[in-house]
Amino acid sequence: MDDSAEDAFRAFVTARSPALLRSAYLLVGDRSKAEDLLQVTLLKAFQKWRRIKDPAAAEGYVRRAMVNTATSWWRSRPYRERPVDTLPERSGSDEIAARIEQDAMWQHLRGLPAKQRAVLVLRYYEGMTETEIADALNISRGTVKSHTSRALGSLRRQFQDEDAQQETVTL
Amino acid sequence: MDRLDERLSSTLEQRAGSIAEPLPYLADDIVRMGRRAARRRAWMAAAGGVTALVLAGVPIVLSVAPGQADQPAVGSTAESTAGPAPVVPTNCAVERLALPAGGARTLVMAMAPTGRYVVGRTAHPDSTSDFDLLIWDRGALHRVDLPGEQQIPTDVNAGGVVVGSGNGQAWLYGGGAAVPLPGKRSSAAAISDGGVIVGSDDGLPVLWRSASGAPAALPLPEGTWEGQATDITADGRTIVGTIRDTKTNTSHAYVWSTDGTRRELPLPVTDGVPAAGAHAAGITGDWVSGAAETQHTSVVARWNLRTGEVQTLPDAHGAGGEISADGWMVASDRFGNGTLLLSRQATLRLPGLPDHDDARIADVPKSISQDGLLIAGNAASAAAKDTLPVLWRCT
Numbered sequence: 001m002d003d004s005a006e007d008a009f010r011a012f013v014t015a016r017s018p019a020l021l022r023s024a025y026l027l028v029g030d031r032s033k034a035e036d037l038l039q040v041t042l043l044k045a046f047q048k049w050r051r052i053k054d055p056a057a058a059e060g061y062v063r064r065a066m067v068n069t070a071t072s073w074w075r076s077r078p079y080r081e082r083p084v085d086t087l088p089e090r091s092g093s094d095e096i097a098a099r100i101e102q103d104a105m106w107q108h109l110r111g112l113p114a115k116q117r118a119v120l121v122l123r124y125y126e127g128m129t130e131t132e133i134a135d136a137l138n139i140s141r142g143t144v145k146s147h148t149s150r151a152l153g154s155l156r157r158q159f160q161d162e163d164a165q166q167e168t169v170t171l
Numbered sequence: 172m173d174r175l176d177e178r179l180s181s182t183l184e185q186r187a188g189s190i191a192e193p194l195p196y197l198a199d200d201i202v203r204m205g206r207r208a209a210r211r212r213a214w215m216a217a218a219g220g221v222t223a224l225v226l227a228g229v230p231i232v233l234s235v236a237p238g239q240a241d242q243p244a245v246g247s248t249a250e251s252t253a254g255p256a257p258v259v260p261t262n263c264a265v266e267r268l269a270l271p272a273g274g275a276r277t278l279v280m281a282m283a284p285t286g287r288y289v290v291g292r293t294a295h296p297d298s299t300s301d302f303d304l305l306i307w308d309r310g311a312l313h314r315v316d317l318p319g320e321q322q323i324p325t326d327v328n329a330g331g332v333v334v335g336s337g338n339g340q341a342w343l344y345g346g347g348a349a350v351p352l353p354g355k356r357s358s359a360a361a362i363s364d365g366g367v368i369v370g371s372d373d374g375l376p377v378l379w380r381s382a383s384g385a386p387a388a389l390p391l392p393e394g395t396w397e398g399q400a401t402d403i404t405a406d407g408r409t410i411v412g413t414i415r416d417t418k419t420n421t422s423h424a425y426v427w428s429t430d431g432t433r434r435e436l437p438l439p440v441t442d443g444v445p446a447a448g449a450h451a452a453g454i455t456g457d458w459v460s461g462a463a464e465t466q467h468t469s470v471v472a473r474w475n476l477r478t479g480e481v482q483t484l485p486d487a488h489g490a491g492g493e494i495s496a497d498g499w500m501v502a503s504d505r506f507g508n509g510t511l512l513l514s515r516q517a518t519l520r521l522p523g524l525p526d527h528d529d530a531r532i533a534d535v536p537k538s539i540s541q542d543g544l545l546i547a548g549n550a551a552s553a554a555a556k557d558t559l560p561v562l563w564r565c566t
Contacts, residue, residue, distance in 0.1 A: 006202060013198035022187035036321060037302060039201065039300050040338065043320075046205040105182040113469065124176070125183040150278065156175055 009049050012058055013042060019061060026121045027070040029110040041065040064136045067122065071114045071137070108158055116151035119144055181269045192217050200300040204338075207302045209480070212281075253435050257380050258544070259516045260565035265327070265550060266522060268560040269312040271305060279547050279560045282538035284364075284405045284455065287547035289538075290324040290333050291560055297438075304333060304344060307560075317349050325370075329405060334359035341370055343382045352379055354386050360400060363407035371399030375423075376412045378403075389427050392435075394418065399426070399461040401492070402453045405541065409476075411451035424451035424461050426476065439463040439472045446472075446483075452492035455541055460494035471502055473515075487511055495543030501536035510534045512546065512565065521546065521563050526553040534558070 017038065024034035045052060047064050052058045109117055115137070122128045123134060132143045193195060222300045227447040229231075270277060271531035278540065284291045288308055295301035297315065302322045302353035304315040308331065332345035341352040341359035345366075354372035356534035359379075368379040369389075370477065374397040377386035377534040389400060391414060398414030410427040436459065438445045449472065453460040459474040463483050473494065474480065487502035491513040494500050499514045501521075510521040520558050527550060535558065536548035544565045 010198040010202065012200060013558070017197055018190075022190045025190045026183055026187055032278065034190070035276075035299065036323075039197070039204075041320065042197070042201045043204050043338070046201050105178050106186055109179075111465065111469070120179060121183060124179045125187060136296065152175065155179070159175065 005049060007089055009046055016059055017042070017060075020059075020066070023068055023121070024070070024124055024128065025065065027066060027114075029106075029117075037066055037070055039071060067096045067118050067136050068138065071118055105139075105155070105159075108155055112151055112154070115139075119147040122153050123148065182188060188486060200298055200320075205298055215545060219307045228437075253454075259514045260512065260519060263519060263521050263546070263563045263565035264313060265522050265561050266422075267359075267524070268307050268310065268547075270559060271303070271312060271314050274563045276302075277305070277560055278558070279537050279549050280324045281326045281546070282547040283329050283331070284541040286540035286547075287329065287331045288333075289329045289547045289560070289562065290327045292323060302337075304332065305333070305560075306333065308535045315349070317344065324360060326402075327408065328362045328366070329364045330366075332362055332366060332444055334362045334370075336370070341368070341372075341379075343368065350382050350385070352382060353384070354535075357386065358379050358399065361402045363433045364405045365407045367403060367407045369400035369403045369410050369412070374398075376414065376455065391431060393535070398422075400427075401451055404454055404456070408424050409454055413450040413452075422448035422450055422464060424449040424459070424474070425534040426451070426454075427457070436461075436474050437479070437481055439470075441470070442484050442487070453494045455494050456496040458494045458496070458498040459498050460492060471500065473498055487513055490511065493538045495539050496541050497543055499539060499543040501548070502540050502547050503533060503535065510536045510546075510548065510550075512543075512563075513540075514543070516521055518543065520563070524550045524552050524561065527551045536563075 014017055021034055021038050024037045025031060028037055033158050043063050045058055045067055048061070049058070052061055109120065112120070114131050118137065122133045128136065130141050134144045137144070195202035196528065215414040221269060252450045254256045268279070271293045273480040274296065275491050277291060277292040277293040279289055286347070288306060290307075291303055291305040292302040293314070295303050297541060300320045302317070304311040304317050304324055306327070310435070311466055316405075319337045319340060321336060322335055322342070324333050327333045327456065330345075332343065334341065336342065336358040339356040339358070341357035343350055343359070345360070352368065354377070356374070357370065357372045359368050359370040361370070363496055368382070371377060374384040374390040376391070376398050378400065389412070389441070390412065390559060395417045396414050397417055398412055400410050405409045408429050412425050413422050415422045426436060427431065436449060436451060438449050440446070441463070445466070446465055448464035451459050451460060451461040451465070457475050457477040459476060461472050461474070462469045463472040471484040473482050473484070475498065484502070484545050486504060487500070497515065499512060502511050502513060503509065504511055509523075512521055521534070521536070527534065534548065534550045536546050538547045539545070544562040548561060548563070550561040552559045
């Protein structure tokens with residue numbers, strides 16, 4: 001790789017790695033694993049940089065590779081890893097209830113099978129369409145639909161149960 | 172957008188926002204790693220010469236190496252593997268393991284069945300992608316600068332031989348030298364006391380009888396499969412793994428024995444409904460740890476090979492994979508707040524560090540000794556704003 005291509009790669013990493021790391025974190029639910037995932041996929045992009053060239057295409061490539069690596073990691077290492085994560089420092093007193101709710105939601109998200117979680121992250125965080133998700137995960141639109149409905153179904157059931165319990169308590 | 176959609180979006184936004192700026196050396200590291208790729212191939216090619224040195228210290232037969240397998244952990248009560256069923260522990264205390272200099276991104280990853288060796292990783296100075304191997308030998312810390320990148324140790328045997336993987340390259344560290352294991356795209360998951368290594372190569376479960384030998388494919392049922400071996404007993408007689416039918420997309424927990432037999436473990440049944448799939452993660456004696464996949468989530472499971480007993484543990488989450496000779500496992504509780512020791516009779520909650528901070532960081536157990544009384548892992552510390560390597564001792 002010549003110097004100018006390498007400079008372009010460095011500029012891409014510097015500009016896009018914060019956003020990519022956040023996506024990686026949502027996909028794997030753990031800071032250390034997210035860093036590893038980002039590095040592994042950036043290395044792949046570096047090795048194919050001459051063919052990628054366009055930074056916009058590079059971002060698409062890295063995102064697809066991250067999602068696929070994250071879901072295959074789950075396949076290959078189901079129970080060796082456990083999430084370690086840090087909550088943000090900021091939390092005003094009026095935010096406590098919201099934070100507890102978000103914690104519960106996050107724990108449920110983390111408990112989902114990786115492909116279901118990936119579909120939710122791509123849809124609700126990345127704002128991708130069903131077709132884009134199908135393309136990124138290399139699965140059919142029907143499979144995207146079924147992953148989404150299974151994931152939402154289990155979250156909905158969980159939270160309806162909790163809402164029902166809360167109502168009982170407040171009565 | 173209904174309420175659930177809003178909750179999902181805001182949870183993801185908030186969580187993503189909690190991730191600070193990444194890694195100052197990231198671009199430099201990736202460029203260096205890319206340049207090193209060619210050199211790594213050279214390292215593999217040169218490995219034949221180094222291997223002979225290592226193998227002097229690594230017995231390669233399918234048997235326990237005398238004098239290596241039976242060294243008990245100092246300070247632990249390690250006699251319980253013989254004799255009658257042990258008393259269920261009632262009390263566990265947490266103690267910190269020595270932290271390496273620098274100490275960034277230090278994580279305990281595995282422990283020998285005897286508890287003597289604990290292995291982990293820590294960031295190499297000035298790098299985000301190069302990790303040093305950490306070996307705590309009865310508490311004394313050794314740090315090893317391994318070749319390669321993204322080095323993650325996955326197991327250590329009773330003789331202190333470590334296996335791990337990084338960037339699709341399985342490796343072994345023993346006798347003072349690190350060697351890559353032969354293979355196309357390899358991953359090492361576990362090593363027996365006799366030095367037999369199991370893992371995967373090119374997406375299929377394999378076994379290495381020695382660090383220099385080619386990986387041998389473990390036999391699979393008829394059909395199209397992918398998968399990996401995840402653990403081998405200390406005596407090297409039994410291997411477990413997860414195999415996946417690529418046509419039906421279902422996972423199966425699988426057991427191979429050195430007598431040539433192999434079989435699928437039964438799918439756990441919860442509330443009358445059989446699981447959609449199963450994973451095997453660890454084996455000690457007759458006990459296999461793993462997970463059952465339901466339609467919506469996965470739950471911790473354990474099997475007994477002798478009695479055929481299968482059990483799911485829905486309140487536990489993410490068992491570390493190891494299991495004791497009496498079927499005890501460690502896990503986080505369902506919401507990640509706290510560490511559980513799951514014996515067959517009772518569940519015991521393990522204490523955090525004195526300055527633990529449940530709200531911010533979770534304690535993570537990684538490995539349980541064969542006698543069930545030592546647990547290695549990473550415990551949250553408010554002062555460190557991170558987890559620290561720890562050992563729980565139970566009595």
